[in-house]
Amino acid sequence: MTPEELESIWSSVSTPAGTESISGKRAHGLPHERAAYVAIDGRGRRHFLIRVPDGTEPVTQRETRGLQVLTERFQVGTNPESLYIDLACLDPPQNPTFSAVVQDLLRALGRCTGLPRDAVVSALARWRAFWSVRSAGMSSEDALGLFGELWFLRRWMVSLNEQAVSRWQATHGARHDFQWPAASVEVKTSSGRSGEGPVHRISSLDQLEDPEQGELYLFSLQVCDDALAVNSLPSLVEGLVEELQDDLAALTLLNEKLAAYGYNPADAYAYQRPLRVIGERLYRVADGFPRIVRRTFPDGLPEGVGDVAYSLALAACGQWLVANSPTDPGAAFLRLPV
Numbered sequence: 135m136t137p138e139e140l141e142s143i144w145s146s147v148s149t150p151a152g153t154e155s156i157s158g159k160r161a162h163g164l165p166h167e168r169a170a171y172v173a174i175d176g177r178g179r180r181h182f183l184i185r186v187p188d189g190t191e192p193v194t195q196r197e198t199r200g201l202q203v204l205t206e207r208f209q210v211g212t213n214p215e216s217l218y219i220d221l222a223c224l225d226p227p228q229n230p231t232f233s234a235v236v237q238d239l240l241r242a243l244g245r246c247t248g249l250p251r252d253a254v255v256s257a258l259a260r261w262r263a264f265w266s267v268r269s270a271g272m273s274s275e276d277a278l279g280l281f282g283e284l285w286f287l288r289r290w291m292v293s294l295n296e297q298a299v300s301r302w303q304a305t306h307g308a309r310h311d312f313q314w315p316a317a318s319v320e321v322k323t324s325s326g327r328s329g330e331g332p333v334h335r336i337s338s339l340d341q342l343e344d345p346e347q348g349e350l351y352l353f354s355l356q357v358c359d360d361a362l363a364v365n366s367l368p369s370l371v372e373g374l375v376e377e378l379q380d381d382l383a384a385l386t387l388l389n390e391k392l393a394a395y396g397y398n399p400a401d402a403y404a405y406q407r408p409l410r411v412i413g414e415r416l417y418r419v420a421d422g423f424p425r426i427v428r429r430t431f432p433d434g435l436p437e438g439v440g441d442v443a444y445s446l447a448l449a450a451c452g453q454w455l456v457a458n459s460p461t462d463p464g465a466a467f468l469r470l471p472v
Contacts, residue, residue: 135163135240137233143172150176158183158210161240168243168250171210172236175222180229182236183208183218184243186250193219193251195258200225201232201265203258219254228265234400235261259386260375263393264400272396277405280395281367282323282355283311284374290353290416290460292469294377296384304391309340310350317467318345320419322446323355327412331449332356339442342425350419351456354448360410368402415448416457416465423454 143159150157158173158181173181192205202222209215221239223232235257242253272280283302291298291312301314310318320341322334332354336342344350357365371392378385392398397405419425426444435442456464 135161135237137230137237140172140233140236144174144180147172147174149174149178152176156181156183156208156210163240164243169213169216170240170243171218173210179226180223180232182221182232182239183210184221184239184250184254185216185218188217190217190219190249190251193254193258195262199265200228203254219251221254231261231264231398231400234398256382259382260389263386263390264398271398271401272405274407276396277367277407278323278325278357279321280397281357281365281370281409282353283321284367284370285323285355285365285411285414286312286319286321286353288370288374288377289414290465290468292460294374294384295381296387299378299384299387299391302391304395309343310345313345315347317348317351319351319353319416321353321355323357325357325359325409327358331447332413333445333447335443336425336446337443339426339428339430342419342423342446343427344419352417352419352451354413354415354417355411356413357409357411360408363408363410365409365411366407367397367405368399371397371399371402414458415455416462417448417451417454418456418464420454424450 147157147159153176156173156175158171161170161172164170169185171183173183175181193203195203200223202224204220206220207215208218223229239257242257243250246253287302288294301312303311303313311321312319324332324334334354374388378388426442
């Protein structure tokens with residue numbers, strides 16, 4: 135079911151008279167033995183009810199603002215009273231996220247060959263991180279930056295697992311975007327065509343500062359808008375999720391980091407910007423590399439200057455280029471264990 139179909143069903147369900155009552159309509163697309171209902175309670179709050187066999191162990195969850203999960207008996211419409219796992223959205227501004235969770239659950243229930251309870255538990259683990267994310271909270275610049283970091287994670291880190299995801303910092307507070315003892319990588323993404331190579335904005339003196347351990351690399355991704363391109367931020371996220379679907383620890387960590395960055399899959403429509411990759415390059419930031427760092431000012435910044443930002447033209451960085459592809463020898467360190 136699409137989000138629009140779910141929205142249409144919730145809008146069509148009549149609010150029951152009693153505050154403790156519930157009414158709903160059966161979700162379509164599931165096998166007959168897998169009954170689920172899109173429902174509304176007497177206070178107008180949205181529910182999703184998944185019928186489970188009697189004796190099913192109740193689902194427990196960590197406290198999550200705005201989301202309530204219970205295992206209780208209900209009578210929905212004229213159906214016999216049965217045991218259901220009841221997901222309820224208690225915070226109306228979270229309705230879009232709740233719809234996305236329900237849509238994901240419907241897909242999982244349709245594929246699941248095991249117990250419905252297992253599909254619910256896995257979905258809650260995947261989505262818990264996104265309940266505190268402000269809707270459509272990223273700027274277009276942040277979304278482009280996230281695209282570049284996820285592109286590097288999926289295409290260049292080679293082995294996509296929990297260890298690789300843990301190297302991604304996913305926060306503006308970290309010195310570099312990827313960090314581990316052997317190396318650190320700062321990722322820069324620019325949009326638009328340039329015959330002489332991209333120009334990246336270095337926003338602080340720390341971005342190209344040497345790490346405490348290991349070597350520093352700069353990954354440059356150049357993209358352009360293209361209505362026929364297959365790459366977008368949501369498709370990149372979906373690809374990562376698909377690859378990690380059998381590794382719950384890695385997938386949970388990825389979702390936590392996406393949420394920390396400000397991305398919510400419920401807002402994927404806001405980031406559907408098709409992008410064509412023009413070039414990707416990995417540079418070793420070594421002696422002589424054109425950069426401005428704190429040691430550039432041995433006596434400190436001039437009085438009255440709070441910080442320094444500058445533009446870096448990669449046309450001047452050719453001698454430090456080590457790889458144009460993750461399969462190049464210069465990128466072999468990305469495949470080595472920590």
